[in-house]
Amino acid sequence: MLYLAPLVLFAFLQPQVEAQRYYNYYSPRNYVGRNLYEHGRSISDELVRCGPHTCGVGAHCTHGSVRPVCACLPGHSGDPLSQCIKIECVSNDECRGHQSCVNQHCVNPCEGACGVNANCDVRQHVPVCSCPAGYTGNPFTACRVADPGCRHECESDSDCGVQQSCRDFKCISPCSDCGVNADCETVAAHRAVCKCPRGYFGDPYRICTAECESDSQCPSYKPACVYNACVNPCTNACGVNADCNLRGLTPVCSCPRNMTGDPFTFCRPFEARDLCEPNPCGANAKCTPGHDRTGAERPVCTCPTGYIGNALVSCERGECELDSQCADHLACVGYQCVDPCLGNTQCGSGAVCVGRRHIAVCTCPNGHRGDALVNCYESNSVVASTRYYRYKRNGNFTEPEAPTVTATEVVVEASPKPSADKPETKKAETEKKE
Template sequence: MKRSLGKMEYMQIAVLLAMLFAGFANGQGRQQRILSQAGVSYISNYLPRYVSGCDTYTCGTNAKCTISEGRPVCSCLNLHMGDPLVQCVRVECQINEDCLGSRACLNNKCIDPCPGFCGLNAECHTRDHVPTCTCLARYTGDPYTSCRIADPQAACKPSPCGLNTKCEVINEVPRCTCLPGYQGSPLSGCRHECESDAECSNHLACSSNFKCENPCQCGDGANCEVINHRPKCTCPNNWLGSPYVACRPECTYHSDCPQSKPACLNQKCANPCEGVCGINANCQLRDITPICSCPKDMTGDPFVSCRPFEPLDLCQPNPCGINAVCTPGHDNTGKERPVCTCPTGYIGNALISCQRGECLSDNECPDNRACIDFSCQNPCTGRQCGPSATCSPRRHIAVCTCPDGTRGDALVTCNPIDSRSSFNYARYYRYK
């Protein structure tokens, strides 16, 4: 399909024709230059021929076509290289900006530009595609050629500190401190901790090293007390020896002690019986344990006091049974011994136990019973009345009466009544 020329193209042709014919006399070379500048190809018959645009012109693979001064131009696409008329091949980069900031474009590849770039003992960091070199920590010099170990004490040379001080560089800043044994201002100068005892606390003394120190140099096991800068050495209580040489305890084991003081107490030999038992008490050792007791003819608390026996001591403590009463007495040989009895109102075995009786008085018994031996019993036991009398328990006592047909003293005897004597007896009482 043919394309018609536009108005602008007709104007360009007219101008070119005029220029061509006007300069024909100048020769073929000049015509060729004019046509070339106008974007028209030169033909052997000296007539201009117009080339079509990019729509009919095909560039190579991965190439693009653009019009420049009226003529098509083939070029590779971005990030591509090769022959634009044949084929362009994609590359990683063409300029640094095609890479990350930590990479640079070299031979169309994004690479780390640091390897081999910096000098000895230097480290490399890439920023905006440009490698930058810096010396390692504690190194100084030209990082692009060589770095050397820096002097960490350079800030202390010369020392800005005073006399008797130590200068140290910390974070590149000099720091001044007093030397051991010295004190004061490290910037102006330091002096000894002390020159005399008066400059130390009372419990310290100024040593040969001009330091306030403990002056104690006592023997082994000794106690030391510093008074006004002077040491005082003493052995502990109950210890033997010289406090300036060595102190030792009087004993460590019981076997270290004599028989008169057989026990090792608090590292001192002692008699455990001393001051332990009461007055008049005996003390005997069982191993090293004191045993206190009263003598055989004495009694009491052996830890307080012992005294001679008294009759009442036979009943202290009470050797009798429960609820029984103890009283001092004698046995068949006349030897003193405790006597056990049940108290009034109690019955039982006084050596074992006494229990309260059934009663203490007749009022605690029924009318026909009497309180006999703390028990409610029949008061008629067969011994209260005469042989032929009748005994009736009433009001807690025995009542004796003669049976009917008898008379007499019911407590002695009752005799049968004779009819005559009964008549005369009745008449006697009737006339009386």
């Protein structure tokens, strides 16, 4: 910024000579020159040129006769020695339709133009003030609520709620527009949206008619009347691959003969393992897929090892599995401890059967002789004691070959006196050597 220094020098060289004046010019940063004026004209002792800071922002510098001249650029205004600002507008035509040119700027002319509660609209760059509907007063000062007086409840649908419409100047529900038996689903844009209910057909804004009112009105392929509509009860009632048959009007689901599974969810091809799922056998019984006499696949029920009973009813743990688990005089037969002599069929006629070490032992009683496994008979001349054993192998009783029995018969003769040179007669017993 250049300014004129207040330094003025007066020189009086001669009484008749006009004083010379010096005017120094400075910028905020440095001295830029001095002009000497004499007799009304400028005599510069130093030529001043345009520097980078001679003029302000937005201004341009030109060389005058003796010093620089600063001026704002075209389209700018302001102080060329400090700052020139770009001019936004000169007239309203240079602004948008809703703006006005004020102080070379496009601004909203409504700011502060209208009164309290008033509306402001810009028309051709000019603010237009008005009181809104239902208000009265001076729009340039203030608008107040107007006294409505007597009026209708509504003049149009917009005067009513979103779920109502204006009928005869009253706000009412538009659902009355729906036809006979129709349902009013909702109200959109003050208009009813009507629909025929399930099982009804027709124009919902006129009349909806039911397909049926009883089962007798339905055809055979859709025999049931459900919610006034004829339907097939088997539709979507059963699972995948399942068969559906009607008993009356009740759907009955079942898997086909060659399939198994839950007919209400899914049926799959039959497999052998399905014979035992679920287990058709008795409690604790084992089920194994097998075949019957005709070759058809059937489940086979057996009691597991160590169990006895009816596999179709129940299997219970047996009394034993080994002879050692029974008393000495009993044997483990069919997982039960039983007398090996049970039934009296192990020994011959007249023989005595005694259980010992879990085996049936057959002997001919004293005074008898013979094969204890076949027949024992009385003998007056000799005392024969023959013993045979029956033993069990692989769960069955086995009869060994009868051993050779040697019987010695000793005849005892009567004598009044015993002789010293004759030995005393003794009885010999025949023993079975094992």
